[in-house]
Amino acid sequence: MSRPALSVAEASLRGMPACDQNRVSRAKAKPSPRGGRPKFPVGYLPESARPLWKEIVKQLAKRRTLTPGDGPHICLYVRTLSSVGEMLRRSRTEWPDD
Numbered sequence: 001m002s003r004p005a006l007s008v009a010e011a012s013l014r015g016m017p018a019c020d021q022n023r024v025s026r027a028k029a030k031p032s033p034r035g036g037r038p039k040f041p042v043g044y045l046p047e048s049a050r051p052l053w054k055e056i057v058k059q060l061a062k063r064r065t066l067t068p069g070d071g072p073h074i075c076l077y078v079r080t081l082s083s084v085g086e087m088l089r090r091s092r093t094e095w096p097d098d
Contacts, residue, residue, distance in 0.1 A: 035064075038068045038069075045075060052081065053075075053078050056074050060074075
């Protein structure tokens, strides 16, 4: 059975060097952000952006770096990419290549 971790104060009382004291404090690590998928923002993005949203969420989930807090960033990316695509489509119809 392992011994309980020392607090930083106990470690300094025992004369442990500073580098070991840092290791002791890592034993009481803070919880990491909870994982999960962000939901598609119905009021903020058009329904035509849903496939791109799903693709990005799928890629981030595969890398295991996805949290619900990523939703606004993904929304901003999808909205920007959609508007750029729309501008390109309009420019091609208004000024076709000869």
